[in-house]
Amino acid sequence: MVMDFLKCIFSDSVVFIALHLGLLALLLYAVLSERKMKCDMASVKRDEKSWNHFYLAYGILSVVVTQIISISEFGKGYKVLTTVVDLAILLYLAFFNSWFRNKTISLVGASQSKEE
Numbered sequence: 001m002v003m004d005f006l007k008c009i010f011s012d013s014v015v016f017i018a019l020h021l022g023l024l025a026l027l028l029y030a031v032l033s034e035r036k037m038k039c040d041m042a043s044v045k046r047d048e049k050s051w052n053h054f055y056l057a058y059g060i061l062s063v064v065v066t067q068i069i070s071i072s073e074f075g076k077g078y079k080v081l082t083t084v085v086d087l088a089i090l091l092y093l094a095f096f097n098s099w100f101r102n103k104t105i106s107l108v109g110a111s112q113s114k115e116e
Helices: 002-009 012-039 048-071 079-096 098-113
Strands: none
Touching: 012 048, 012 079, 012 098, 048 079, 048 098, 079 098
16 A cells, blocks of 8 residues: 555656646746845846856756656657756746846855865
């Protein structure tokens, strides 16, 4: 019984749908958070090092999402459309959404300042 439940939860269709619902929720949250930030935000000019982090974030996320779509049997026949939509969402988040870019920079900063 438990194994059947786990099989169902981790099936391609459930993971595929959860990935896309999560991506859409992230997009919605990022858009709303950016609107909220614009009211009380100062302007910042990003340097080349920061932009390299955005390129890296977009690259890693796009490879992960594209691989999940390509290996999944779920959504067969709509993989190209799904990939284009997902990559467009990631492109917007990585390069045009201030909230997501700030979170990317803070995550990189936290990772670099961690002592081992």
